[in-house]
Amino acid sequence: MRRKGNGYYILRALPGIFMLLILFLIPLSLNFSYAFKDNGRALIEIFTDSYTLHLLRFTLTEAILSALISVLAALPFAAFFSAYRFPLRRTVLTLSGLSFTIPTILVVLGFVIWYGNNGLLNAFLMKILGRDYSVIYVLYSFKAIILAHVYLNFPIAFLLITNAWTGMSDSQEKASYTLGKGKLKTFLVITLPRLRGAIIAAFILIFLYCFSSFAIILVLGGNPAFSTFETEIYRRVHVNVDREGAAALSLFSFFITGILLIITSRTRSVKKAERRERRLKKAEGKSLIAAVFIILMILLFILPPMLSIVYRAFFTKAGDFTLRAWEDIARKSTGFSSSAILAIINSFLIALTSSLFAVLLGSRIALATAKTGSRILPVLSSLPMAAGSVTLGLGFSLLAVTVEHDSLFFSYMLVIASHLIIVLPFAVRTIIPGAEAIPSSLAKASYTLGISRGKTVRKVENPLLSSYKRKAFAFAFALSLGEVNATLTLSDGHVTTLPILIYRMIGSYNYQGAAALGTLLLLEALIVFIIGEGGKKHAVS
Amino acid sequence: MPYLEVRKLEKKYKDFTLSASFGVDEGELLCIIGPSGSGKSTLLSLIAGLEKPDSGTITLAGKDITGEKIQERNIGMVFQDFTLFPSMNVEKNIQYGMKGKKKKEEKKKLSDMLLSLVGLSGYEKRSVSSLSGGEAQRVQLARAIAAEPGMLLLDEPLSALDAPLRKSLRNAIRNIHDSLGLTMLYVTHDREEAFSISDSVLIMHEGKTVAMGSAEELYRQPKDLFTAFFTGEGTKIPRSLVYENEEGTLFFRPEDAVISEESVSPYDYSMHIILRDAEIISCEFNGGCYMLGINYKGYPILAQSATKPRKKSVSVMILKQSLLEF
Numbered sequence: 001m002r003r004k005g006n007g008y009y010i011l012r013a014l015p016g017i018f019m020l021l022i023l024f025l026i027p028l029s030l031n032f033s034y035a036f037k038d039n040g041r042a043l044i045e046i047f048t049d050s051y052t053l054h055l056l057r058f059t060l061t062e063a064i065l066s067a068l069i070s071v072l073a074a075l076p077f078a079a080f081f082s083a084y085r086f087p088l089r090r091t092v093l094t095l096s097g098l099s100f101t102i103p104t105i106l107v108v109l110g111f112v113i114w115y116g117n118n119g120l121l122n123a124f125l126m127k128i129l130g131r132d133y134s135v136i137y138v139l140y141s142f143k144a145i146i147l148a149h150v151y152l153n154f155p156i157a158f159l160l161i162t163n164a165w166t167g168m169s170d171s172q173e174k175a176s177y178t179l180g181k182g183k184l185k186t187f188l189v190i191t192l193p194r195l196r197g198a199i200i201a202a203f204i205l206i207f208l209y210c211f212s213s214f215a216i217i218l219v220l221g222g223n224p225a226f227s228t229f230e231t232e233i234y235r236r237v238h239v240n241v242d243r244e245g246a247a248a249l250s251l252f253s254f255f256i257t258g259i260l261l262i263i264t265s266r267t268r269s270v271k272k273a274e275r276r277e278r279r280l281k282k283a284e285g286k287s288l289i290a291a292v293f294i295i296l297m298i299l300l301f302i303l304p305p306m307l308s309i310v311y312r313a314f315f316t317k318a319g320d321f322t323l324r325a326w327e328d329i330a331r332k333s334t335g336f337s338s339s340a341i342l343a344i345i346n347s348f349l350i351a352l353t354s355s356l357f358a359v360l361l362g363s364r365i366a367l368a369t370a371k372t373g374s375r376i377l378p379v380l381s382s383l384p385m386a387a388g389s390v391t392l393g394l395g396f397s398l399l400a401v402t403v404e405h406d407s408l409f410f411s412y413m414l415v416i417a418s419h420l421i422i423v424l425p426f427a428v429r430t431i432i433p434g435a436e437a438i439p440s441s442l443a444k445a446s447y448t449l450g451i452s453r454g455k456t457v458r459k460v461e462n463p464l465l466s467s468y469k470r471k472a473f474a475f476a477f478a479l480s481l482g483e484v485n486a487t488l489t490l491s492d493g494h495v496t497t498l499p500i501l502i503y504r505m506i507g508s509y510n511y512q513g514a515a516a517l518g519t520l521l522l523l524e525a526l527i528v529f530i531i532g533e534g535g536k537k538h539a540v541s
Numbered sequence: 542m543p544y545l546e547v548r549k550l551e552k553k554y555k556d557f558t559l560s561a562s563f564g565v566d567e568g569e570l571l572c573i574i575g576p577s578g579s580g581k582s583t584l585l586s587l588i589a590g591l592e593k594p595d596s597g598t599i600t601l602a603g604k605d606i607t608g609e610k611i612q613e614r615n616i617g618m619v620f621q622d623f624t625l626f627p628s629m630n631v632e633k634n635i636q637y638g639m640k641g642k643k644k645k646e647e648k649k650k651l652s653d654m655l656l657s658l659v660g661l662s663g664y665e666k667r668s669v670s671s672l673s674g675g676e677a678q679r680v681q682l683a684r685a686i687a688a689e690p691g692m693l694l695l696d697e698p699l700s701a702l703d704a705p706l707r708k709s710l711r712n713a714i715r716n717i718h719d720s721l722g723l724t725m726l727y728v729t730h731d732r733e734e735a736f737s738i739s740d741s742v743l744i745m746h747e748g749k750t751v752a753m754g755s756a757e758e759l760y761r762q763p764k765d766l767f768t769a770f771f772t773g774e775g776t777k778i779p780r781s782l783v784y785e786n787e788e789g790t791l792f793f794r795p796e797d798a799v800i801s802e803e804s805v806s807p808y809d810y811s812m813h814i815i816l817r818d819a820e821i822i823s824c825e826f827n828g829g830c831y832m833l834g835i836n837y838k839g840y841p842i843l844a845q846s847a848t849k850p851r852k853k854s855v856s857v858m859i860l861k862q863s864l865l866e867f
Contacts, residue, residue, distance in 0.1 A: 444591050445624035445681075447611040449638025449688040459637070463628030 016361030027395015066149035103482020110305030140222030164198030362427030370435035393486030434468030474532025550597030575745030617690030
């Protein structure tokens with residue numbers, strides 16, 4: 001419903017909207033102009049080439065499969081966590097949220113070190129089984145892509161479904177039991193339909209994420225046959241130097257994701273406030289043993305790849321303790337044109353600048369969205385998500401080519417701009433629920449006390465958004481910190497960030513160095529996660 | 542000229558039109574009552590400036606405020622919902638709207654005084670999320686008064702509270718009104734609340750102001766059947782039931798109808814209308830007396846009785862002077 005008299009909020013959001021449009025339209029229009037060069041030759045080729053169909057088929061297959069497995073695997077765990085309370089339950093759930101802030105490049109690195117043919121898991125299994133050859137071969141295959149996607153997204157599905165499930169009153173299930181229905185029948189007929197919204201929401205989120213997956217496909221797939229739109233665009237820019245083809249492909253990809261976003265936005269679940277949450281049973285006896293087993297299963301799946309990064313940063317492949325990688329970092333001799341220290345500083349400053357701007361502008365857009373009930377603003381702020389980070393990165397790289405500069409400052413500005421447009425939609429989405437939770441009567445009460453609109457926003461509404469803003473900042477910071485797709489596509493050698501340096505080190509098999517930098521990145525992600533989770537929240541009743 | 546004058550105020554919505562005209566004297570407490578959807582809260586929103594009218598004028602203390610911003614109207618408001626600011630404690634909420642440049646000590650003194658006025662001394666540093674419903678409404682009241690409004694609007698401030706709390710808080714509101722002499726407009730859907738707290742009552746129906754007067758006037762001398770029924774229990778019967786071939790409707794209150802279990806002659810009771818051979822169909826004890834549901838020739842009648850009737854078939858005697866004709 002459109003609410004009148006909230007023009008002030010739109011006015012406040014204008015700088016954000018303007019920035020959103022500029023940073024989105026510039027790269028997109030450049031993509032358009034390249035795609036339509038020579039009477040749209042590249043675009044015609046894309047539409048007539050059977051390889052495009054192959055890309056579409058592969059992208060859809062890996063995205064659907066990853067989302068399906070993640071959700072199906074999460075269901076039994078969510079069922080247990082929604083039925084029982086036990087020690088570490090809350091901790092495991094909180095840690096699952098870490099998946100939102102873990103940079104993809106760390107998953108790639110963790111997988112290489114842990115699941116690699118010469119990885120820690122194989123070394124461990126060879127020792128136990130007394131073999132002198134690798135026991136498991138996962139990497140550089142379709143399996144590796146799916147496994148990495150599930151690794152990154154299973155905790156998200158688990159968290160979303162568990163939260164929805166525990167938030168549902170169990171009175172309907174109890175009513176079903178009193179009518180003589182068994183547990184399975186009750187689950188299928190009563191619980192599952194009520195969970196449908198959360199399950200679909202989790203599936204869509206994971207599907208969209210995997211649809212635009214980049215680093216995982218590029219490294220863990222290890223085979224041009226395993227190409228998504230995003231990796232193919234990157235290859236065309238940096239391997240084939242076919243900018244027109246890349247631009248045409250990026251438009252096609254934007255078209256597909258745009259359609260998917262429109263379809264999925266219509267299936268958004270309607271949240272209903274339940275009067276009572278379900279009461280969890282205390283896990284005792286068999287259920288307690290099951291709880292221990294389940295926690296172990298989750299931790300054994302989640303922790304080893306991350307811990308192996310930290311391990312590998314301090315130990316050689318043979319298992320000897322070493323600080324060589326750390327000394328290399330300190331000596332600024334990583335073997336690359338950009339030193340590790342500079343990459344760390346770059347990453348930090350770029351993430352800080354882009355996330356600060358994203359929160360500053362995003363909170364105004366979010367408040368305007370909530371206050372006006374606008375349908376256009378959420379769509380507008382979702383557009384960069386539909387375009388995908390590689391497409392945006394490509395657009396900015398085309399801008400760099402068009403402007404023909406050799407200014408370092410301009411290179412930095414391009415990276416910051418591309419990060420800002422990538423994280424801004426996430427910041428807006430994170431803050432909108434907080435803005436929507438502010439009752440409109442609060443502002444009215446303030447006005448009747450003679451307080452101006454500006455002061456009302458500053459003193460009454462903004463403090464209520466602070467926890468959401470902090471979460472948005474943490475989320476945006478983490479996204480920017482781990483950003484590989486756009487930065488790598490845009491990369492002109494001037495600006496190297498931490499994930500890019502890690503990516504290059506993986507490419508040159510310098511796992512020790514990559515692990516040391518990965519440990520730093522992991523540490524930063526953890527700090528950001530703690531910042532996002534912490535702090536008191538104001539209750540709005 | 543009244544202190545607040547609402548003249549030919551009109552606001553059109555898709556399926557509802559509000560039109561109101563009335564005046565309130567300075568220091569008066571006017572209650573606005575009416576069924577749900579009658580436009581009570583909308584009227585308050587228009588006066589406060591939360592909504593803009595399509596036509597008409599609102600004058601406060603001789604000044605036309607129809608086009609003025611909410612902030613410049615100097616009209617305070619207490620809302621039905623919880624509108625305390627969660628980011629501020631009780632004291633900060635009260636001090637938030639204080640006018641002029643006051644020193645910290647001055648603000649503190651004033652907020653302490655107001656907290657004591659609403660019976661919440663010692664609550665200064667409490668978080669507003671820890672307050673009960675009644676306490677929250679008291680703080681809302683103190684906050685609204687702290688802004689030194691020219692008049693105060695209260696939009697169903699007690700509707701979310703339980704009955705005993707409502708009773709004690711409405712007395713507190715009346716006492717605050719009397720001690721400050723503040724002009725108040727009080728919206729409620731509770732007739733008893735309106736009658737007990739108000740100097741006068743304005744009744745609204747389907748977006749229109751239909752009657753205004755003291756509670757007793759509206760109860761005793763309602764101008765129409767809607768007001769008659771809205772201000773209390775009663776019975777309407779066709780006039781032809783009593784006076785042959787005469788058109789119209791008669792209305793009376795249950796306390797004006799007396800029953801007799803013995804046969805009654807109209808000649809012995811010339812001041813009454815006698816309805817013979819009526820049948821009692823329900824009998825409810827409501828504390829002080831019995832409320833009887835009676836059927837007379839197919840018409841339902843309400844009557845009061847101090848004792849519980851033993852017979853089913855009775856005569857109903859209605860004092861002629863208490864009958865209202867519509």
